[in-house]
Amino acid sequence: MKKFLELWSFEWNRAKRFYGFLLAFVTSLQAYAVFHEYKFWKDGYESYRQQGVPAISEQYVLESGNITIAAVTSNSFFVFSIMTAVFALLFYSVFIWYQDWTGKNRFSLRLLSLPGKRFAVYAAKLATIWLLITGLQVWQIGLLYLEELVFSGLIPADIYLDIPLQMASTSASPLSLALPSLFSNYLLYYTTGYTALTLGYTFILMHLSGRWKGVLFAGILAVGLIAAMVLFLRTGITTRLYAEEKYWVMIAVSLVLFLSGTWANYRLLEKHISV
Template sequence: MKKFMELWTFEWNRAKRFYGFLLAFVTALQAYAVFHEYNFWKDGYENYRQQGYAAMPEQYLQEYGNLTVAAVTSNSFFVFSVMTAVFGLLFYAVFIWYQDWTGKNRFSFRLLSLPGSRFAVYASKFGTIWLLITGLQVWQIGLLYLEELVFSGLIPTDIYRDIPLQMASTSSSPLALALPSLFSNYLLFYTIGYTALTLAYTFILMHLSGRWKGVFLATALAIGLIAAMLLFLRTGITTRLYAEEKYWMTISGSLILFLSGTWANYRLLEKRISV
């Protein structure tokens, strides 16, 4: 545990500059989205009034309806900020492995030579990604409350309508995947997400331990998993299951793959990678 905590602290210290820049970039884009959407509404409202229409809010609302914070979360700058955060963390999840394996004096040799279980190296990197994802979620929730406060203050009260923040994004928005409104969806999405991350780390470790042979084995494993999933779907079993049964079957299957990938990563670090 001591080795894990020391490595986790080390990984966090390496990540904090990148993470700080990512949070600042997301915040700046979403702040711009708020004022961009306000100016877009303001220009349209002024044009509506200049065309000689009555300036009564009731008539305007009959034609255009109320404005909500959903206008901000569907703004292209807001969507781009969420997508940037997602792909930025995906990039870093891969980068934190390869940064230690590059260079003439590879730092990975020193990490794997430390006393204690080598699995602490894997656990610290996985834990760092978990911390970055969770921290970004908390940051985004805080931003949503702040953005709603600012946006509702800019729009007239007779035109703006308060809605629960769970309704601030449509099902097709990346925000709905990053911050699902239902706990059941949150459990499903992130169980699948962390399972995919675990399997990706399995492929990375296979590559690092076997080079081109590892790439071949990782590719064969990925093809095998996809083929097994397609064959299972072709059996038609899922068509005879209720939605709740499909839900828990997906959760269970993901957990099995997660545990299998974690065990494979442990074996690769302890047995396959030599220093």
């Protein structure tokens, strides 16, 4: 446990500059999205006012509808900030492995030679990614409340409509994937997400332990998993299940794959990567 905590602290210290820049980038883009959407509305509203319509607010709402925080979350700058954060974390998830295995004096040799279980190296990296993802979610929730407060203050009260923040994004928005409105969706998305990350780490460790042979074996394993999934779907079992049963089958399969990937990663680190 001591080795894990020390390595986790070490990984976090390496990630905090990248993470701070990412949070600042996301915040600045979303702040721009708020004022960009306000200016867009204001220009349209001013044009409407120049028509000299009496009871302009009521008439404007009848013709154009109320404006909500969903206008901000559907803004292209807001969407781009979410997509950038997702891809940045995916990139860093891979980078934190390969940064230790490159160069003449590979730092990975020192990490794996430390006293204690080598699996602590894997656990620290996975826990770091979990911390980055969870921290970004908490930051985004705080940003949403702040953005809603600012945006509602800029728009006249008789035109702005308060809605629950859970309704601030459509099902097709990346925000609905990053911050699902329902706990059941949250559980499904992040169970499958962390399972995919664990399997991705399995393929990375195969490459690091076997080089091109590891890449070949990882490719064969990936093809095998995809083929098994296709064959399972072609059996038609899923067509005879209710929606709730399909949901729990997906959760169960994800957990089995997560545990299998974790066990494989443990074996690869302890038995197949030599220093």
